[in-house]
Amino acid sequence: MTSDFLHLCQLRKSVRAFRSQAISEADWQYIMQCVNLAPSAVNFQPWHFYIVRDSHQLAQLHSCYPRDWFATAPACIIACKDIESQWVRKEDTKAHGDIDVAIAVEHLCLAAAERGLGTCWVCNFSTARLTELFPLPSRHVPVALIPIGHPETSGMEEPKKRKPLEEIITQL
Numbered sequence: 001m002t003s004d005f006l007h008l009c010q011l012r013k014s015v016r017a018f019r020s021q022a023i024s025e026a027d028w029q030y031i032m033q034c035v036n037l038a039p040s041a042v043n044f045q046p047w048h049f050y051i052v053r054d055s056h057q058l059a060q061l062h063s064c065y066p067r068d069w070f071a072t073a074p075a076c077i078i079a080c081k082d083i084e085s086q087w088v089r090k091e092d093t094k095a096h097g098d099i100d101v102a103i104a105v106e107h108l109c110l111a112a113a114e115r116g117l118g119t120c121w122v123c124n125f126s127t128a129r130l131t132e133l134f135p136l137p138s139r140h141v142p143v144a145l146i147p148i149g150h151p152e153t154s155g156m157e158e159p160k161k162r163k164p165l166e167e168i169i170t171q172l
């Protein structure tokens with residue numbers, strides 16, 4: 001556990017090797033409460049999260065993103081935007097569902113890290129295969145797959161590679 005947000009940000013990193021140990025119900029409750037507290041445009045909360053824990057369904061999901069490491073996760077979340085309840089800016093018709101889902105998913109990843117769990121954003125999956133295998137309501141469009149579980153390694157072996165602050169900030 002940590003109470004320091006900077007430390008938590010350092011702790012959260014993409015985990016690509018998991019132990020088979022199941023995630024406790026207390027951890028699921030905690031993480032999903034944190035997800036539910038994410039902000040969203042006009043508070044529309046245009047999201048839905050499908051939790052996959054069944055081994056047969058996990059194997060099906062693996063075919064949408066066929067990487068060996070992905071198959072080690074004991075659970076995976078299909079994070080969807082709800083295209084029927086997302087806020088659309090009138091001026092330029094920009095839909096904000098992706099932004100809202102991204103914030104909620106990062107709540108998920110940070111909360112998981114705080115509980116000692118690992119996650120990894122996966123967007124490079126086959127949307128066609130996913131839709132074929134998991135016929136979700138058409139309003140729920142998958143944005144990311146988030147494998148989740150107890151990390152095989154501590155995850156602190158390598159420092160994070162980031163641009164220097166001076167490169168990403170301009171004082172206007």
Ligand SMILES: Cc1cc2nc3c(=O)[nH]c(=O)nc-3n(C[C@H](O)[C@H](O)[C@H](O)COP(=O)(O)O)c2cc1C
Pocket residue numbers: 012013014015120121122123124125160
């Ligand atoms: C929107 C998004 C999509 C990503 N998609 C993938 C992916 O398909 N496969 C993968 O292995 N990692 C994916 N990542 C993880 C990034 O590679 C990772 O966050 C980045 O290299 C920084 O490393 P860190 O998460 O350990 O800090 C994705 C991350 C984000 C935010």
